[in-house]
Amino acid sequence: DGGITQSPKYLFRKEGQNVTLSCEQNLNHDAMYWYRQDPGQGLRLIYYSQIVNDFQKGDIAEGYSVSREKKESFPLTVTSAQKNPTAFYLCASKGLAADEQFFGPGTRLTVL
Amino acid sequence: SQKIEQNSEALNIQEGKTATLTCNYTNYSPAYLQWYRQDPGRGPVFLLLIRENEKEKRKERLKVTFDTTLKQSLFHITASQPADSATYLCAGNTGKLIFGQGTTLQVKP
Numbered sequence: 597d598g599g600i601t602q603s604p605k606y607l608f609r610k611e612g613q614n615v616t617l618s619c620e621q622n623l624n625h626d627a628m629y630w631y632r633q634d635p636g637q638g639l640r641l642i643y644y645s646q647i648v649n650d651f652q653k654g655d656i657a658e659g660y661s662v663s664r665e666k667k668e669s670f671p672l673t674v675t676s677a678q679k680n681p682t683a684f685y686l687c688a689s690k691g692l693a694a695d696e697q698f699f700g701p702g703t704r705l706t707v708l
Numbered sequence: 709s710q711k712i713e714q715n716s717e718a719l720n721i722q723e724g725k726t727a728t729l730t731c732n733y734t735n736y737s738p739a740y741l742q743w744y745r746q747d748p749g750r751g752p753v754f755l756l757l758i759r760e761n762e763k764e765k766r767k768e769r770l771k772v773t774f775d776t777t778l779k780q781s782l783f784h785i786t787a788s789q790p791a792d793s794a795t796y797l798c799a800g801n802t803g804k805l806i807f808g809q810g811t812t813l814q815v816k817p
Contacts, residue, residue, distance in 0.1 A: 638807035686751050696742060699751030
C-alpha cells in the first residue's frame with residue numbers, strides 16, 4: 597500500500613523536553629511538508645523540503661527542527677524553545693509534477 | 709499579508725440539499741485553488757483543484773468555481789448526504805500552499 601505514515605498518533609511530553617515526530621512516505625515523492633493545526637485555525641507551515649539534504653523554514657519554524665537524510669523520511673523535532681507546542685501536527689508529501697499534497701494521519705502532541 | 713478566508717461558522721443543511729462553501733483570498737492572486745476534506749482527528753484528503761483560467765470544475769457531486777473578479781471560490785456538494793459531514797479546507801498557492809481555517813459541514817438526515 598502506498599501512503600504516508602506518522603507515528604505515534606498521540607504523544608504526551610513534559611514541558612522542557614524535546615520530542616521527535618516521525619513521518620515516512622513510500623510514494624516516491626520529492627517534496628515533504630510539516631504543518632501545525634490549532635482549533636479554529638488553518639494549517640500553518642513549519643518546514644518543508646523539496647529534495648534530500650535540503651529544507652526551508654516555513655511561516656512558524658521557531659522552536660522546531662527537521663532533517664531530510666532520506667527521501668522517504670522527514671522527522672520533526674519539537675524543541676523546548678517552542679512556547680506552545682500542544683497541537684495537531686500533520687506531515688504531507690507531493691510529487692514534483694503534481695500540485696496536490698498527500699497528508700498523513702497526524703500526530704496529536706500534548707505537553708503537560 | 710496573503711490570506712485565505714473561509715466562513716468559520718458551521719454550515720448545517722438537510723440531506724438532499726446542496727451545500728455551498730465559500731473561500732475568499734486577499735492580497736495575492738493564486739494560480740490555482742485546492743479543496744480538501746478533513747474528518748475529525750485525521751489528515752486532509754485532496755478533492756479538487758481549479759486553476760485561475762478555469763471558471764468551473766466538476767467531480768461527481770462536487771463542483772468548484774473560481775471567480776478572479778470577486779477573488780472567491782465556491783465549493784458545492786449537490787444531493788448532500790450525512791457522509792459528507794466533515795470540515796472542508798480551501799488552499800491557495802503562492803509557491804507554497806496557504807490554507808484557510810476550514811468550514812465544518814453538518815448534513816442532517
